[in-house]
Amino acid sequence: MISPFAVRTAFYLFGFAALLTLERLVPYAGTEQKKSFRVLFHLGISIVNSLVLYLLLTWPIFAALAYTRSQETGIAHLLGISGWVEIPAAVIALDFWDYWMHRANHRIPFLWRFHKAHHSDMEIDVTTAARFHIGELVISGCAKCLMILAWGPSLWGVVAFDILLSGASQFHHSNLRIPFAVQDRVERFIVTPRMHRCHHALHKNCFNTNFSAVLSLWDRIFGSYHLAGKPEELTPIGLSKPRGAETMEIKPFLLTPFKGE
Numbered sequence: 250m251i252s253p254f255a256v257r258t259a260f261y262l263f264g265f266a267a268l269l270t271l272e273r274l275v276p277y278a279g280t281e282q283k284k285s286f287r288v289l290f291h292l293g294i295s296i297v298n299s300l301v302l303y304l305l306l307t308w309p310i311f312a313a314l315a316y317t318r319s320q321e322t323g324i325a326h327l328l329g330i331s332g333w334v335e336i337p338a339a340v341i342a343l344d345f346w347d348y349w350m351h352r353a354n355h356r357i358p359f360l361w362r363f364h365k366a367h368h369s370d371m372e373i374d375v376t377t378a379a380r381f382h383i384g385e386l387v388i389s390g391c392a393k394c395l396m397i398l399a400w401g402p403s404l405w406g407v408v409a410f411d412i413l414l415s416g417a418s419q420f421h422h423s424n425l426r427i428p429f430a431v432q433d434r435v436e437r438f439i440v441t442p443r444m445h446r447c448h449h450a451l452h453k454n455c456f457n458t459n460f461s462a463v464l465s466l467w468d469r470i471f472g473s474y475h476l477a478g479k480p481e482e483l484t485p486i487g488l489s490k491p492r493g494a495e496t497m498e499i500k501p502f503l504l505t506p507f508k509g510e
């Protein structure tokens with residue numbers, strides 16, 4: 250059997266390399282930080298995170314999947330969702346869950362302590378998609394186990410969502426120059442780089458907006474959508490504090506949850 254972990258890693262590396270190349274060819278914003286350093290710093294964090302998650306969460310996720318399958322429990326089972334519909338239904342359900350998890354990360358002070366390590370990046374590009382504090386990933390992995398128990402997806406439903414989420418995350422964090430008129434149209438369906446850049450911007454119009462990861466409709470339905478029509482809304486990126494060199498140093502990054510508000 251093909252390893253889901255290997256499939257996911259292959260898609261991840263392909264997306265990373267492709268978007269890194271495109272960012273070099275058609276960048277949206279100029280950068281101050283050295284790109285090679287950003288790649289090393291964020292990819293290094295991501296590799297360590299992946300190993301820790303693999304060791305800590307593989308068993309609980311497989312156990313949750315096996316339980317719902319053997320007991321035939323979960324919303325998908327109750328609704329009689331099976332066959333070819335099962336995977337797209339699982340992807341939509343998990344994307345819905347991810348939207349609310351992201352909102353919770355901004356709303357609940359304890360969760361924000363971890364999520365702000367991601368937002369402390371003062372620039373945004375495909376490497377930002379690899380910048381997450383391990384604490385946030387462990388918490389959201391545990392929440393995902395509960396979501397699996399509640400919905401009852403198949404293994405390949407979860408793998409399809411993980412691949413789509415990581416590709417979508419690389420795309421919407423990317424520093425790509427795509428005409429706003431094109432993004433206006435694309436944004437009706439999926440999250441664009443402009444839409445997510447706004448989520449990372451300090452501008453007051455962007456505050457607490459655009460939490461969706463794959464489908465943009467969650468922000469529209471639940472009133473958190475902001476169409477950033479003016480480039481000035483999309484800058485500066487990051488948090489009011491910390492700013493400067495420490496945002497790209499490993500020790501302050503790892504200690505982010507334990508400092509200040």
Ligand SMILES: [Zn+2]
Nearest residue numbers: 351355364448
């Ligand atoms: Zn966020």
